[in-house]
Amino acid sequence: MVKTQYINSDETIFNDASALLRLNKNILLKGPTGSGKTKLAETLSETIETPMYQVNCSVDLDAESLLGFKTIQTNSEGQQEIVFIDGPVIKAMKEGHILYIDEINMAKPETLPILNGVLDYRRKLTNPFTGEVVKAEPGFNVIAAINEGYIGTLPMNEALKNRFVVIQVDYIDGDTLGNVIKEQSQLDDDNLISRIIKFNEDLRTMTKQGQISEEAASIRALIDLSDLATIMPIERAIQRTIIDKLEDEREQQAIINAVELNF
Template sequence: MIQGKYINQDKSIFEDAVSLMQLNKNILLKGPTGSGKTRLAESLSQHMNIPMHQVNCSVDLDAESLLGYKTVYTNDSGHQEIIFIEGPVIKAMKEGQILYIDEINMAKPETLPILNGVLDYRRQLTNPFTGEVIKAEKGFNVIAAINEGYIGTLPMNEALKNRFVVIEVDYISGTVLEEVIQQQSQLNDLTLIQKIVKFNEDLRTMTRQGQISEEAASIRALIDLSDLATVMPIDRAIKRTIIDKLEDDREQQAILNAVELNF
């Protein structure tokens, strides 16, 4: 098994994602932060042996961030000319590779329609900066990730969402989570790993009950926690990786209570 491969007790998630890519369908990975959406995209890239170009969305995302930009280039003879530096969308299309759009609902709705032709049957784009018509090469695939209901996110435009097939990605747990911690962290104390998994189950229960935010139970935080537990006491590791990220005193106290119960 390759280092960092996406693992989930629901094997249909990875299997269906591979099938969708083979059918050249756009995939929308939907799930809470830290649930492994980017890891899944990276694993698909490795499994299909197709390089991946990533776009990280924010309110500042613009056409240049997606497509590229013009700049002045000075050649060896000192002559200057204006050239176009291709962005991730155009690179992925021309090279027949994967385009990964992370947190797609963080982008302003008016920015993304430029991708409509890329995401439908045409797989085509007219570069507004150069006038070049770009037709995606074979192998081009689009994977996007969405965190719904988070601060800074916006409802996803229905016309855009309709261009994707959705795969729900939830947090992992139990023996699968044990395996992930063993593979992706430096911790190899199985007894402590099992305690961390049980601790995470309590965090997940508290997130479902609305006592703490979902970020506190992310797999990403658990990997960091497990790494830190190799060099410091577990309570300090939890403080550094989870508790100190929270601003709500009640959330912090709820996690401290869970620490006392589990460790």
């Protein structure tokens, strides 16, 4: 049963992603931070009742983080032996589960080519640590997420990008956002939720005009401030969840102005 479902007024996003999984296509979810890409992947996993292994990419990601590592264990006879502990990629392949690669363009370009055979029609790889040839079991699928233009991200290699079908995931607003707030936060005050939605519209406008960064208008931040609004004044909730995260004083002041206008 899906506990917290991904919601978007554009139903083609979820429907197309579901269809792509049935076709065994690799999906690249492209959109700003906090727009619900991970929630979409989780909902897909729960809907098709297939567990998901997650890889969080960073500049420190290496082959061991993806594939696994060797270690020493004591066997049933009390003897020590070297064994290989499967990483998330190999586990997902062997078990026929979903592999979710978050912020794939945060990884160093030289790290990811090891996945080329996993991402094409072969659906297999040779483990460089053991020599084992691993072929994915039926049900194995790959979903990746990408945030373009953020600090620490790199242009995605075209050969890698060509192995995916891209789905654009943008922020939600209006009634859809209201439903998400009610479902995913503890706030149930309809009047306050309506004001938060209007506040979010102002944030989105300022984002499009370049006055504030996209992170300031993320759905994740709105869910947090909605929770906090149940235990403190809305102005302080916004201060804690949005304003204090920003370092640019001009961005902070722009949001303070929006708070004064809406609340």
